[in-house]
Amino acid sequence: MLKQVFNLTLVQHTIRTATPLILAALGGLLTEHAGMLNIGMEGMILLGSFFGVLGSYFFSSSLVGVIFAALVGLLIGLIFAVFVVDLKSDEFIVAIAINMFASGLTVFLLRSIFGVKGAFSSPDIVPLPRLQIPGIKNIPVLNIILNNHSIFVYISWILVVLVYIYLYKTPHGIWLRAAGEYPEALETAGVSAKRMKYTSSIACGVLCGFAGAHLSLGYLTLFTENMSADRGFIALAAIIFGRANPIKTFGAALMFGFFDALGIRLQVLGIPSQFTQMIPYMATIIALLIVTKRQMAKWKRI
Amino acid sequence: MDKRHSNERIEYIISLVFSIVVSLLIGALIMIANGRSPLVGYGALLKGAFGSKYNIATTFAKTVPLILTGLATAVSFSSGIFNIGGEGQLYLGAFAAAYVGITFISLPKGIGIILAIIAGALVGGIYAYIPALLKVKYEIDEVITTIMLNSVAVLFTSYLVNYPFATTEGKMGGTEIIAEGYHLSKMVRLSTLNTSIFFMGIIAIIIYYLMEKTSAGYDFKMVGRNSLFARYGGIDDKKQMILAMVLSGALCGIAGVFEVLGVHHRFLQNISPGYAWDGMLAALIVKNNPIGVIIMSIFLGALKTGSVSMENATSIPSELVLVIQSIIILFIAGEAGFKEKFKVWNTRRKAKQKAGEKNA
Secondary structure, three states: OHHHHOOHHHHHHHHHHHHHHHHHHHHHHHHHHOOOOOOOHHHHHHHHHHHHHHHHHHHOOHHHHHHHHHHHHHHHHHHHHHHHHHOOOOHHHHHHHHHHHHHHHHHHHHHHHOOOOOEEEOOOOOOOOEEOOHHHOOOHHHHHHHOOEEHHHHHHHHHHHHHHHHHHHOHHHHHHHHHHHOHHHHHHOOOOHHHHHHHHHHHHHHHHHHHHHHHHHOOOOEEEOOOOOOHHHHHHHHHHHOOOOHHHHHHHHHHHHHHHHHHHHHHHOOOOOHHHHHHHHHHHHHHHHHHHHHHHHHHHHO | OOHHHHHHHHHHHHHHHHHHHHHHHHHHHHHHHOOOOHHHHHHHHHHHHHOOHHHHHHHHHHHHHHHHHHHHHHHHHHOOOOOOOHHHHHHHHHHHHHHHHHHOOOOOHHHHHHHHHHHHHHHHHHHHHHHHHHHHHHOOOHHHHHHHHHHHHHHHHHHHHHOOOOOOOOOOOEOOOOOHHHOOOEOOOOOOOEOHHHHHHHHHHHHHHHHHHOHHHHHHHHHHHOHHHHHHOOOOHHHHHHHHHHHHHHHHHHHHHHHHHHHHOOOEOOOOOOHHHHHHHHHHHOOOOHHHHHHHHHHHHHHHHHHHHHHHHHOOOOOHHHHHHHHHHHHHHOHHHHHHHHHHHHHHHHHHHHHHHHHO
């Protein structure tokens, strides 16, 4: 039975389920660095999934789907920034409004545009292309694990590296982090902290849009009500677990993706999956506890 | 209350009404874009919410969980600790009630019900105690921990009712029906309105009295406004925060109890469609004012009930009210900011006018 659960397909599924978490978490860690906790990722992912399907269905092109998803993410990211940065609203209240807006609007549009309840799927929704890496085609293990994934799997990996370089090696990235940690110092240096916050929020929206498009166009081409299914919150968990470092957050997202994939396989065998599903949430609380305990010990030494 | 304070309150009520009206207008535009008449749509909604005895009963039935979770939010938020974990506390409270209801089946009617309420309050309170403790002891953000604990509670109860406590009536993700003695009686035929509304009323009066008329309530608010200042004033701010959180969790737990005793008569794995979130919105909209929570809960309950009738009569999807609700929240969240911007714009305009007069 162990062989039925732990095999190469599990690794393959882990990579697949981790991808939307990685994309959303990369976005969320940008706003986190700019000093904004974004609970609205859940809604942004959901809107991305819906508009991805919408674009792909009406224009018979997955690229248009992705563009639609990115645009709606951009718009919501902009709204988030306008309220939080300019109108000084509570970021958490705005995020809750965004999540509620997303779940209401997607179902509303699902029913008024496609006239269906629950789920919409159609052969006319064009899926995202799958990638075949020619070099590893003949290596059986790598072929199963790494090949034939939807394009965003590979894009997400590249983005992890790019976001890391951006945050720690470019002046712009340093400004972004300063906008969260020392906004006054940044203003003194002549860089607008406000602009950096806007940038991070919009980037977060776009990345969550991608995460949504991967969900609805990556493997199965369909939209279902509440498709994001808490992924925005798991992405938040990954950010906190990875302490907003892109590489560590990537690791956390992969780990949470693994437990998700594992849970689904256990369920098929009739073993309760609820406990594996709980892991991301429990792990985050425990990680927070360990981190603060360690910090407190450090302060005591000083 | 001094004059400035009451002026502020009136100003806020004006912005609130304005926000609601604009949001409803946006809803009307969406209806027009959908090719439907907003007059017909809102007419159907109003009729659906208050058109008959049955409709009114359904609207008020919806307010029970909203008011309880709304007051729970008001208690915690005004004490400066943010309980976002209402949904999880509600689930655990509901399960506790169901557990009592299927275990102690021969208790006399009143005692059983009270026992179930206490069990739900206790479980909800204890579950809220965890993030409160993490907050005051380790300064771990309670917004994050309560969000995470929501999912844990929903998953845990889902495990319980699918495996150890699953009903033998088939795979439905629920417990057995609770004993007859635990059922709260229905008040209007076919509607879900039941006697829990009286229990809720008593609890609401107690909470109102506690928050507005006692020194304990004053202490809570002091901590919420400025915990450092409160500490100088001799209030143990940490103890107050924990107390507020536990009280808040207990209220959410009780909201779950009533869903089991009054509506479903068993625990179901999807027992709440986000009641705690809606209750929290009610509290947020009125800035944690207990009376405001009650009025807002009736408004939100009417929207929910009415939207179903609106859908049946005009085929406008009921989810439109979610969109309207979220826009109201956005306006309210931006209220202070909008006002500020308007004031800046207004002074600039006046300054320009004056400068113009001088030049002329």
